[in-house]
Amino acid sequence: MEFPKDVLYMKSHExxxxxxxxxxxxxISDHAQSELGDLVFVNLPLPEDTVTAGExxxxxxxxxxxxxVYCPVTGMVAEINEALLDKPELLNQDPYGAWMIKVTQVxxxxxxxxxxxxxxxxxEEA
Amino acid sequence: MELKTPLYDxxxxxxxxxxxxxxxxxxxxxxxxVIAEHMAVRTKAGLFDVSHMGELMLKGKDAFRNLQHLxxxxxxxMAAGDCRYSPMCYPTGGVVDDLLVYKYADDDFLLVVxxxxxxxxxxxxxxxxxxxxxxxxxxxxxxxxxxQGPLAHEILAPLVSGGALPEKYYSFAPYLEIAxxxxxxxxxxxxxxxxxxxxxxxxxxxxxxxxxxxxxxxLGLIPCGLGARDTLRLExxxxxxxxxxxxxxxxxxxxxxxxxxMDKEDFIGKAAMAAQGKPSRKRVxxxxxxxxIAREACSVYASAEAVEAVGRTTSGTHCPxxxxxxxxxLVPVDLAAPGTALWIDxxxxxxxxxxxxxxxxxx
Numbered sequence: 001m002e003f004p005k006d007v008l009y010m011k012s013h014e015x016x017x018x019x020x021x022x023x024x025x026x027x028i029s030d031h032a033q034s035e036l037g038d039l040v041f042v043n044l045p046l047p048e049d050t051v052t053a054g055e056x057x058x059x060x061x062x063x064x065x066x067x068x069v070y071c072p073v074t075g076m077v078a079e080i081n082e083a084l085l086d087k088p089e090l091l092n093q094d095p096y097g098a099w100m101i102k103v104t105q106v107x108x109x110x111x112x113x114x115x116x117x118x119x120x121x122x123x124e125e126a
Numbered sequence: 127m128e129l130k131t132p133l134y135d136x137x138x139x140x141x142x143x144x145x146x147x148x149x150x151x152x153x154x155x156x157x158x159x160v161i162a163e164h165m166a167v168r169t170k171a172g173l174f175d176v177s178h179m180g181e182l183m184l185k186g187k188d189a190f191r192n193l194q195h196l197x198x199x200x201x202x203x204m205a206a207g208d209c210r211y212s213p214m215c216y217p218t219g220g221v222v223d224d225l226l227v228y229k230y231a232d233d234d235f236l237l238v239v240x241x242x243x244x245x246x247x248x249x250x251x252x253x254x255x256x257x258x259x260x261x262x263x264x265x266x267x268x269x270x271x272x273x274q275g276p277l278a279h280e281i282l283a284p285l286v287s288g289g290a291l292p293e294k295y296y297s298f299a300p301y302l303e304i305a306x307x308x309x310x311x312x313x314x315x316x317x318x319x320x321x322x323x324x325x326x327x328x329x330x331x332x333x334x335x336x337x338x339x340x341x342x343x344x345l346g347l348i349p350c351g352l353g354a355r356d357t358l359r360l361e362x363x364x365x366x367x368x369x370x371x372x373x374x375x376x377x378x379x380x381x382x383x384x385x386x387x388m389d390k391e392d393f394i395g396k397a398a399m400a401a402q403g404k405p406s407r408k409r410v411x412x413x414x415x416x417x418x419i420a421r422e423a424c425s426v427y428a429s430a431e432a433v434e435a436v437g438r439t440t441s442g443t444h445c446p447x448x449x450x451x452x453x454x455x456l457v458p459v460d461l462a463a464p465g466t467a468l469w470i471d472x473x474x475x476x477x478x479x480x481x482x483x484x485x486x487x488x489x
Contacts, residue, residue: 037143037353038161040444041419041451043475059473061419063160063444064353066473085417 001122002030004096008072009118010110015096016072022106024073025099028060031122033095037062039088044080044100051077051103053110058100060091069100074108077101131177132269132328133335140349148241150178153351163354164361164446167317170346171275173338174355176323177331180244181268182237188257189233196254196394197227198377200387204229209296209312212385213377214247215395219402220373223247224365224382226314228298236310238270240367254394269331273338273347274321274358276489281342282311282322291322305337316355318362318487361445363411363454363485369422369441370409370454379405379456380440381484407437408462411484412470414451416477419444420470426455427469430476436461439470445486452486453479 007015013032017025033039041061051057056068057077079102084090090098113121128151137144142153152175155163166172184192193201199212206229214222223243228236239247248263255261273282282291288303291311298312307330315321326334339347356366365371371380378386378399388400414420420442425435442453453470461468466481 037155038159038446040161040446041417043418061444063164063357063446064154066419066421 001034002096003115003119005115007096008112008114010070010072010112011121012070014070014072016109016112017099018106022075022104023078024075024103024106026057026072026101026103027099028069028091028095029118030095033092036060036067037064039091042084042088042091042100044084045077047077047079049077051075051101053108060088070110071103072110072112073103073106075103075106078104129178131175132331133175133177136332136335137175137349142349142351145352147352148178150241152178153349155351155353156349158348160351160353160357161446163348163350164357166346166348167275167319167350167354167358168447169276171273171277171281171321171342172317172350172354173335173342173347174272174274174350175270175335176272177269177328178241179270180239180241180247180263180265181270181325182239182248182251183262183264184235184237184251184259185261186233186257186259188259189235192251192256192259193227193235194390194393195256196251197225198386198393198395199227200390201227201229206231207292207297207299209298209314211296213371213382214250215377215393215399216373217394217398218373219376219378219395219398221367221371221375221377222250222373224367224371224377228310228312230300243367267328269326269328271324271326271331271335271338272315272317272321273324273342274315274317274319275347276320277342277345277347278319278321281338281345281347285337285341304334305341307334307337309334316364317358318364318485319358319489357443357446360441360443360452360454361447361485361487363487365409365454366441375456376402376405378402379407380409404459406459407456408459409440409484410455410457410462411482411486412439412442412453412455412468412479413482413486414453414470414477414479416479418472418475418477419451420453420472420477420479424453425471426457427471427476428461430469430478432469435471436468448487452482454484
């Protein structure tokens with residue numbers, strides 16, 4: 001299980017990587033992809049949609065179930081990772097490389113955990 | 127409190143992700159994941175613990191008469207060593223359960239039922255028994271494995287003694303030894319592939335499981351969980367109780383008319399189904415054209431704008447082998463022709479789908 005230190009985490013297993021104060025990439029953690037199993041579909045918002053910290057912004061489906069993905073930041077969707085629409089399995093193969101959305105005009109963020117804190121949370125949940 | 131099958135510890139040791147299902151704790155998948163497990167069964171072989179299934183024994187002078195009365199299929203032409211599928215109906219025509227009948231002899235049958243319906247079925251059968259018959263729930267004394275896939279025969283054949291493996295689909299050998307373990311072996315399954323189901327004593331099943339996995343490993347055999355069991359049966363369009371049929375859906379509506387012999391003397395549900403005539407709705411296969419996955423209980427519409435739903439999905443998933451999403455749905459017969467465009471509401475999004483012929487996958 002990987003817990004890279006250049007991103008911050010939500011308790012609900014999303015990660016956020018700040019490119020600068022106002023811009024961030026968002027994805028799901030290695031733990032999340034492992035728990036969800038093989039992902040076969042990703043539903044992403046559209047560019048220019050607004051997203052809100054702590055609210056669902058996307059959903060991912062495994063062969064068995066659908067799960068909401070929560071947004072770590074408030075802002076506007078600048079870009080979506082279109083590669084995921086055809087290859088949702090990238091989320092399984094490279095969870096920290098396969099960002100889902102790029103958010104700009106970030107004005108707020110949810111409670112975020114460091115890699116150490118998130119790793120501890122996972123250890124406690126296990 | 128869920129029960130454990132005798133293989134519970136073996137599942138944990140093999141990395142199974144355990145979930146409650148039908149009153150049992152069973153693995154939904156192992157380390158390989160649902161897609162790899164599904165593909166193993168389609169291309170090589172997979173091994174499932176299906177010990178949760180219910181087994182009911184029906185013996186005695188009037189056993190046959192009871193089957194004819196309780197079940198919709200006709201058992202007149204059935205030979206010893208045959209398996210036969212049948213729905214079991216309420217007087218309304220709704221379905222109590224669907225099950226597999228194994229015939230040992232004219233007065234000796236085994237019924238294999240869905241785990242979640244086991245107690246309901248036993249009670250239903252017991253309260254409708256006629257004449258001289260001995261009926262017993264032997265589920266707790268019976269474990270079951272399913273070895274499924276194109277290489278199932280190649281894996282099993284070297285392990286057999288005391289007789290030959292059943293050759294014909296839907297037949298069985300009652301007393302074989304597999305790797306020295308006494309088993310009933312039938313050429314049956316719930317995946318759309320060739321394969322076998324093996325019944326043995328609970329105390330022997332861990333040994334059988336380990337020996338099969340060891341023998342099959344060089345050929346690509348892996349353990350498979352409930353997740354793959356469901357995607358496999360769905361891809362093969364096999365109906366599942368509680369989805370494609372239940373107490374409010376008749377076997378005729380869900381496309382099981384072949385297993386309802388209306389010209390048979392009398393059976394529970396016959397009068398109601400005769401009175402209902404040709405069903406007004408039908409189970410269809412839907413292939414999704416838009417991106418997304420429709421699951422069960424989604425509303426189905428005749429157009430993108432329609433306000434009134436015309437039906438609902440009964441199951442749906444992404445098919446790992448076919449590589450696209452499908453669903454089954456109950457819709458009015460005039461919307462059931464292959465090629466018909468229908469729309470499915472998936473959590474607020476209306477996805478376009480097309481009626482296609484069932485099964486989605488055929489080996």
